[in-house]
Amino acid sequence: MKGCLFALGILTGLVILAVAFFRLNFYDTHVRYRLTVEVQDGDQVKIGSSVIEVLYNIEPTWSPSHFNSFPTPVGYAPTVDLGEKGMLFLTFSDATRTPAQRAEFNKEVFCLFDDIGCLPFAAYHKSGGGADFNQKNAALHELLRQSGPRDVPFIALPQLIRFVDINDERRYVKLSPDDLAVSFGPGVELKRVVLQLTHDPVTQLPEVWPQWLKEKGQMSAVLKGYQNN
Template sequence: MIRTILLVVVVFIGVSLGYCYFGLAQYTWHQKMTLEVEVDGQLYTGASVVKVTVQESEPLRKQLGYPLHFGAKGEAAYVELPDRRYLFALLGGGPPDSGPETNALNIFKEQLPKDNPERLVVLSKSHLKTEIPHSHLPLLVTFMDLTDPTTVKVVDPDNLAATFGEGVSLKRLTLEITDEPVTEGKIEQVLGWWNNLTVPIGGNVDRKYGEPLYGIGKWSFVRR
């Protein structure tokens, strides 16, 4: 009898937990970031598509003050310039809320309802597109030697010429909600060392907390 009661209790708890977890609302969209760079009057572009998932948190996380869980899957956008120089727009590392999980919600803020879940529903069904404001630009980097991750260098969006030479300037970065598939495999083709990276980039270089490159690693280029 006791075993039967315990079994009923276990089943009830399992069903209740299953309802709590599998009945959670989820919203997804694909967002495309495009870089446009001018070199001596010629335009060079590169883009990447990231999938963003926003899911209603389970009851415990809600009680802790985290009503939503954000996730992203995809790769950093980059553009190839002459002489095999590359400019990368990282998945994070820039100003607060410039990462892929929340940047669309912030950039399109004025075009969306103020409250959840309405703004998530509208954004996921939209095809919004705009130029990314300077305040939300992701961290831009390049590599002085593409085969050596420790040669990573931060690029000033207002002065690409300081890194790439005269005649090179950032025209703009754009973000749009799209139906295009998530970008996969492009970063590994360019950065052959990416898959073998086990420490933050420049991990053998002494970087101080708060520096732009502090903690930048594999996840800054690819999210899976």
Template sequence: MARLALKLAIVAAALWATGIAGWLALGFKNWEWHERLTLEVETPTGTISGGSVVAVKAGTTPKWLPGEGAGGMGSKTIGEASFVEVSPGKYLFALLGNELDRTLTIFLPEIEDTKDRAAELETLRETRDVPRKKYPLLVTFLDIAEPRTVQKVDPDNLAASFGPGVILKRITLEITDDGVTKGGIGAVLGWLNDPAVMENPGWSSLPIESRRAIGALLSHFPDSKGLRE
């Protein structure tokens, strides 16, 4: 029995290795790295910061595949938006967006080939400032318990949303080995787990601005993804 189990293990390993090699030979390539976006805010009581780690998975498809995207690079982000509590009960959120584009632009801009930059990011460990033109969309909820109160935040005028003396000092992006952040958004926005909000008819009754913002707080909402489309 032990010999049979060993043989099966060897066969499984061989099949796995052949499958990976075949996958690469056909033109499929994949890369993955973790990154932390951190918001640093100056307040009347001092400087505060907060951020979340997400996983970015990028990949290419071979040119021989049918369709417009053949031969190009796509990506998906796994995780949740970065946020910081600016004052008690008042939060600044940096919504998820095209994380691949932002990261490739900030790191290794001297490398022209997108695939080469993605491969380099898997081993790079570095922190850089996010330039103003690459800032994520920033929002807040005037009432943290009410998803209808979402409001865009001007990164150049946080005082308009949070009061005098509040300034966005900088946003940084770090390529890291840390694990993906889980549960932070849900702990702050308890209604994310409320079917009365996240499922119809509650979801469809929310303003489109609220639905768009909520859809970019987490990389996936399994129970309501179809409702947002």
């Protein structure tokens, strides 16, 4: 009987150690920030704002899954309603960049995450850490010590899009942050995008979105994160 209890105690201890080991090495770091998009529309400034939470799944370098470069956004894409001209969406997908733009991005911020994961590092001018587990972990802890609003460099923005027909999710165009007028018309330009770390609750589904977008569709991942579909 004592032998069985002893063996059970050893097994329990091993299980506790295993759980502690995985909790110390496999976990999400949560970074919550508000993104405010300001668009100049003639003599008016139109604003769209959204609080997003990004989950950085940091794993040790020996882990076979290596999800480190693909943080998970929770929330909804910041949206600027320009009335009859349409809506501007700042998506959760990587922007399309030329080799020269990629080089400019790398000069602006050293970060191995995707665009939405690199965004706060670019705003606060902090390194996103290297490929090593400890470097990324340290970079995230340094990021979370920052405060105050910061302008995001346009080169670091994720993909901007506009739906040509707001009632058809298949008809959309990708936009350059430096030339919104090509799609929205003269007098429309991106003024700035402001990021600020916050503890405010994640913004709810925007009321201005069309019904198809409020429901599940092929654009869900890039406009509604990956936990709001």
